[in-house]
Amino acid sequence: MEEGTRSEPGHSDVTACLSPEPENPCPVRSILDRVGDKWGAQIISHLASGTTRFNELKRQIEGISQRMLTETLRKLERDGLLTRTVYPSIPPKVEYSLTPLGETLVPIIRELVGWAKANSAVIKASREQYDAEQTTN
Amino acid sequence: MEEGTRSEPGHSDVTACLSPEPENPCPVRSILDRVGDKWGAQIISHLASGTTRFNELKRQIEGISQRMLTETLRKLERDGLLTRTVYPSIPPKVEYSLTPLGETLVPIIRELVGWAKANSAVIKASREQYDAEQTTN
DNA sequence: CCGAATCCCATGTGATACTG
DNA sequence: CAGTATCACATGGGATTCGG
Numbered sequence: 001m002e003e004g005t006r007s008e009p010g011h012s013d014v015t016a017c018l019s020p021e022p023e024n025p026c027p028v029r030s031i032l033d034r035v036g037d038k039w040g041a042q043i044i045s046h047l048a049s050g051t052t053r054f055n056e057l058k059r060q061i062e063g064i065s066q067r068m069l070t071e072t073l074r075k076l077e078r079d080g081l082l083t084r085t086v087y088p089s090i091p092p093k094v095e096y097s098l099t100p101l102g103e104t105l106v107p108i109i110r111e112l113v114g115w116a117k118a119n120s121a122v123i124k125a126s127r128e129q130y131d132a133e134q135t136t137n
Numbered sequence: 138m139e140e141g142t143r144s145e146p147g148h149s150d151v152t153a154c155l156s157p158e159p160e161n162p163c164p165v166r167s168i169l170d171r172v173g174d175k176w177g178a179q180i181i182s183h184l185a186s187g188t189t190r191f192n193e194l195k196r197q198i199e200g201i202s203q204r205m206l207t208e209t210l211r212k213l214e215r216d217g218l219l220t221r222t223v224y225p226s227i228p229p230k231v232e233y234s235l236t237p238l239g240e241t242l243v244p245i246i247r248e249l250v251g252w253a254k255a256n257s258a259v260i261k262a263s264r265e266q267y268d269a270e271q272t273t274n
Numbered sequence: 275c276c277g278a279a280t281c282c283c284a285t286g287t288g289a290t291a292c293t294g
Numbered sequence: 295c296a297g298t299a300t301c302a303c304a305t306g307g308g309a310t311t312c313g314g
Contacts, residue, residue: 029175031253031260036173038307054276065308070277080263091275092314101256108249115245116168119238123168126217175287191296202288207297228295229294279312286305293298 034079039064039072041109044098047082048106051097081105171216176201176209178246181235184219185243188234218242 034040039061046052046060058069073096076082081102087093098106116123171177176198183189183197195206210233213219218239224230235243253260 028250028253028257031257032173032178032249035249036169041169066277067279067309068307071307078264078267079260080267086276089275092277094276101259104256105252108245108252112169112172112245112249113165115242116165119241120165122238123216127215130215130217195296203297204289204299205287208287223296227294229297231296275314277313279310281308281310283308284306286303288303289301291298291300294296 031079034075034081035105035109035112037072039068040076041113043069043072043076044081044102044105044109045113047096047098048103051095054094054096057096076102168216171212171218172242172246172249174209176205177213178250180206180209180213181218181239181242181246182250184233184235185240188232191231191233194233213239 042061042064043057046057052060054069054073057073058064058066061069073082073084077084077096080099082096082098085095085097087095179198179201180194183194189197191206191210194210195201195203198206210219210221214221214233217236219233219235222232222234224232
């Protein structure tokens with residue numbers, strides 16, 4: 001509990017900040033939610049290639065509903081990860097782009113996705129073996 | 138749509154693999170789910186410090202229900218990220234520990250959490266400002 | 275074109291009680 | 295001690311409709 005003589009950096013800190021306690025001032029949990037939810041990481045990845053319009057995103061992501069796209073974009077905007085620019089023209093035009101903060105998240109997402117891709121075969125095999133064992137019993 | 142003349146490496150790959158399509162052979166989405174769900178990352182972080190018993194984890198994580206702990210541990214075991222060892226003694230004793238594969242995920246989770254912690258103040262401020270603007274209107 | 279509102283179902287999560 | 299089973303509830307997320 002005490003800060004103590006720990007030489008490894010940022011370990012108990014990490015687990016503490018993962019706590020979902022409401023009084024936790026550290027929005028770590030909500031960041032993980034953003035990355036882990038169904039569309040957050042995907043939207044950030046797409047915006048990494050540059051400013052994009054609403055319907056452009058909708059077409060690119062293919063499978064996302066209008067509602068979830070709007071909703072997820074709002075959350076990301078609220079967190080300051082992207083900016084929303086409205087051009088009051090007719091027809092209306094709204095552009096989204098990553099903020100500098102948002103861009104710093106891109107390499108981390110890529111790393112996570114890279115890890116998952118690199119190990120996908122192993123994981124897939126592990127799952128199949130696990131499922132097979134369950135069925136056998 | 139066509140692969141085209143893209144020169145930036147590993148970009149469309151990433152976004153493609155984030156797709157939730159069922160026929161997607163790449164379990165990237167499910168990995169993000171594991172990290173992003175309420176308890177996965179937290180359990181992995183705790184196990185990073187060594188083999189731990191069931192009720193030990195339950196006490197350490199504090200707030201997790203028995204059900205969610207069991208359930209999340211099973212998912213992680215199925216993915217080959219941790220091992221479950223049962224000692225058929227009385228009272229029963231079950232120990233969990235990360236596999237080598239699971240341990241390779243630890244630094245990435247730490248990095249993600251580190252990012253969130255490093256930027257938590259900025260994000261918090263951004264949210265407050267966003268909320269204030271909404272209320273003002 | 276962009277998005278809000280509504281309806282509705284599936285899933286996630288907690289509480290509690292029960293079992294080997 | 296380490297689960298499983300069941301219920302009850304909140305949230306996530308898709309489909310559809312309406313509005314500026």
